[in-house]
Amino acid sequence: MKYVCVVVLLVTLQLAFADENENERSCRSWLVQSIPTDMPHLHRVPGVLSSGDVLRWIAGNSSTKLDIIAQYWELLAQPHNPKSGDYGYSAPDLERFGAPLGNALFKSLNNAADRNVSTRIVQHSGVSPDYDEESARLAAGRHNVKNTTLLLGEWWGSGIVHAKVWISDEKDIYIGSANNDWKSLTQVKELGIYIVNCSTIAEKVGIYFDNLWALTSLNSSLYTKTVWDNEWQVRRKVPCWSHFIHYRQRCKSPLPSRVETPGVLGYPPLEYPHMLHVHLDTPGRKNRTRDYSSYLSFSPPELSFYRYQTDEQGWIDTIKSAHFKGTVRISTMDWLGQSQYMKQTVYWPTLSSAISEVVLSKHATVKILVAYWAHFINNTEQYLQSLLYTNVICSSSSDNRCSGKVDIKYYKVPGFNATGPASVKGNVYPGYTRVNHGKYAMSDVRAHIGTSNLVWDYFYTTAGISFGSYDPSIVAQLTHIFDADWDSPYAIPLQPPLNTI
Numbered sequence: 001m002k003y004v005c006v007v008v009l010l011v012t013l014q015l016a017f018a019d020e021n022e023n024e025r026s027c028r029s030w031l032v033q034s035i036p037t038d039m040p041h042l043h044r045v046p047g048v049l050s051s052g053d054v055l056r057w058i059a060g061n062s063s064t065k066l067d068i069i070a071q072y073w074e075l076l077a078q079p080h081n082p083k084s085g086d087y088g089y090s091a092p093d094l095e096r097f098g099a100p101l102g103n104a105l106f107k108s109l110n111n112a113a114d115r116n117v118s119t120r121i122v123q124h125s126g127v128s129p130d131y132d133e134e135s136a137r138l139a140a141g142r143h144n145v146k147n148t149t150l151l152l153g154e155w156w157g158s159g160i161v162h163a164k165v166w167i168s169d170e171k172d173i174y175i176g177s178a179n180n181d182w183k184s185l186t187q188v189k190e191l192g193i194y195i196v197n198c199s200t201i202a203e204k205v206g207i208y209f210d211n212l213w214a215l216t217s218l219n220s221s222l223y224t225k226t227v228w229d230n231e232w233q234v235r236r237k238v239p240c241w242s243h244f245i246h247y248r249q250r251c252k253s254p255l256p257s258r259v260e261t262p263g264v265l266g267y268p269p270l271e272y273p274h275m276l277h278v279h280l281d282t283p284g285r286k287n288r289t290r291d292y293s294s295y296l297s298f299s300p301p302e303l304s305f306y307r308y309q310t311d312e313q314g315w316i317d318t319i320k321s322a323h324f325k326g327t328v329r330i331s332t333m334d335w336l337g338q339s340q341y342m343k344q345t346v347y348w349p350t351l352s353s354a355i356s357e358v359v360l361s362k363h364a365t366v367k368i369l370v371a372y373w374a375h376f377i378n379n380t381e382q383y384l385q386s387l388l389y390t391n392v393i394c395s396s397s398s399d400n401r402c403s404g405k406v407d408i409k410y411y412k413v414p415g416f417n418a419t420g421p422a423s424v425k426g427n428v429y430p431g432y433t434r435v436n437h438g439k440y441a442m443s444d445v446r447a448h449i450g451t452s453n454l455v456w457d458y459f460y461t462t463a464g465i466s467f468g469s470y471d472p473s474i475v476a477q478l479t480h481i482f483d484a485d486w487d488s489p490y491a492i493p494l495q496p497p498l499n500t501i
């Protein structure tokens with residue numbers, strides 16, 4: 001009972017601290033999914049929209065301004081390009097895979113550009129299969145389309161633009177896992193949110209867009225420093241305004257400023273991160289009955305602003321929002337308790353710790369769904385096993401009276417082990433497909449929808465963004481989406497090593 005009171009109090013506090021000026025009567029939101037073809041045993045959750053429709057509608061409705069953050073572009077299939085996952089597939093194959101949806105989306109963007117919509121694109125560019133030709137095609141010969149490439153490696157030593165965000169007319173938004181790739185519409189399992197007629201949220205996401213845009217016009221060598229990062233115990237490059245640099249040696253940030261915590265290095269969690277007090281209707285599930293707090297979180301921390309929390313805090317606070325004996329659900333493509341792309345390896349127990357904490361102190365059940373696919377990271381298994389060991393610790397002393405647990409499953413989209421160029425025998429689907437790519441989590445009271453994999457780099461060197469909410473209809477519908485996956489035959493329990501049973 002005590003625990004319930006604390007949670008209620010926290011939610012009330014968050015409401016109290018929400019900005020009173022942000023009164024908007026008309027925001028609406030829908031959860032958005034892509035479900036790969038050939039998944040007959042997956043239960044469909046009613047009221048959820050499809051990524052292909054939503055992105056087409058955003059472009060179709062855009063009348064003045066369209067801002068897009070993209071990792072890469074491949075809306076148009078490239079069966080003749082050996083670097084493409086589509087290589088070697090026939091026109092009928094591509095039709096069956098749903099490639100025409102990508103064509104339709106590209107056409108909608110082209111039409112928006114023809115309507116003189118001011119379009120700005122920030123993208124990463126790099127090794128295949130990353131492409132920037134399609135955005136260049138949209139920009140070619142048009143004054144109203146601006147395309148820029150931002151290499152975060154020049155700012156953080158490694159990392160990429162990985163957020164997937166569309167903002168139209170400063171009011172309609174998509175945030176989620178879907179890339180601007182036809183495969184993200186019909187061959188990769190995606191999860192995102194579509195927020196309509198909501199200038200309050202669009203404005204804040206727009207500030208993040210502008211931050212990325214601002215970096216493209218700055219000379220990174222004048223604005224970066226290589227320093228010893230005491231928190232993560234590595235030497236690394238960061239922007240000169242980074243809080244990982246000693247206070248006196250920091251430069252003045254060219255971006256909107258963020259909360260300073262005097263005498264503290266790094267980006268500690270904010271006690272009262274900014275909450276958005278918007279009226280959010282959720283017609284796909286249930287119409288609004290009252291208002292609930294929502295929030296945005298951003299990475300890397302140097303790109304955050306005002307009292308907005310880091311993306312890492314967004315995930316941690318979602319885990320820690322679990323009720324006593326409640327349930328936390330986490331779905332991710334990648335999971336790793338360390339860095340993936342750094343020269344020096346960073347050890348990153350942050351998420352695992354938060355999970356073990358709520359299992360022991362609140363007796364919470366934590367369900368984690370991790371994608372198993374052609375590009376599965378080898379040492380994921382070791383980190384998941386170490387997390388499962390929480391169950392052994394939980395029951396290690398009767399004094400713990402621990403009834404919480406960690407439950408982990410691998411998600412295998414059928415055909416995951418038969419992807420790649422058609423020329424290789426046995427391949428049935430294009431490369432980089434047949435994977436659960438969504439990144440989201442929820443407790444009993446809070447839903448979190450992100451763009452980042454659960455690996456250190458995504459939170460400290462890579463551009464990512466999340467939207468979260470305490471709205472019970474969003475929490476409930478996201479829970480249904482998770483449970484549909486969790487209870488499907490595509491989710492296979494991770495077995496603990498024999499000697500720990």
Ligand SMILES: *[C@@H]1O[C@H](CO)[C@@H](O)[C@H](O)[C@H]1NC(C)=O
Pocket residue numbers: 024025026197
């Ligand atoms: C959109 O929001 C504005 C207020 O911000 C409101 O006046 C208008 O009716 C809304 N439109 C729709 C279609 O909900």
Ligand SMILES: *[C@@H]1O[C@H](CO)[C@@H](O)[C@H](O)[C@H]1NC(C)=O
Pocket residue numbers: 056057058059060061196
């Ligand atoms: C505009 O968006 C709405 C849903 O928000 C959709 O029903 C409609 O088809 C879209 N219009 C265009 C031209 O895409």
Ligand SMILES: *[C@@H]1O[C@H](CO)[C@@H](O)[C@H](O)[C@H]1NC(C)=O
Pocket residue numbers: 116118144
């Ligand atoms: C296109 O939009 C810009 C401003 O957004 C405006 O200055 C320009 O006149 C428009 N061009 C046409 C052909 O409508």
Ligand SMILES: *[C@@H]1O[C@H](CO)[C@@H](O)[C@H](O)[C@H]1NC(C)=O
Pocket residue numbers: 132135136137139140141147148149
């Ligand atoms: C942007 O588009 C133009 C026109 O097609 C192209 O020349 C240029 O290379 C593109 N820039 C980037 C960064 O992709």
Ligand SMILES: *[C@@H]1O[C@H](CO)[C@@H](O)[C@H](O)[C@H]1NC(C)=O
Pocket residue numbers: 219220221222
């Ligand atoms: C960026 O600054 C460095 C160091 O001053 C200089 O060498 C380089 O030419 C500048 N690059 C550009 C594109 O201005």
Ligand SMILES: *[C@@H]1O[C@H](CO)[C@@H](O)[C@H](O)[C@H]1NC(C)=O
Pocket residue numbers: 283284285286287
């Ligand atoms: C929400 O309200 C709208 C308009 O008032 C209505 O058309 C819609 O059916 C309602 N949705 C649900 C799920 O009750």
Ligand SMILES: *[C@@H]1O[C@H](CO)[C@@H](O)[C@H](O)[C@H]1NC(C)=O
Pocket residue numbers: 378
């Ligand atoms: C991962 O495992 C596969 C198969 O055992 C191996 O071929 C590959 O080199 C490994 N990758 C790394 C980065 O260790």
Ligand SMILES: *[C@@H]1O[C@H](CO)[C@@H](O)[C@H](O)[C@H]1NC(C)=O
Pocket residue numbers: 412417418426
């Ligand atoms: C692919 O995985 C499925 C299910 O795990 C298995 O039944 C099948 O034999 C595998 N196919 C190949 C080619 O490895």
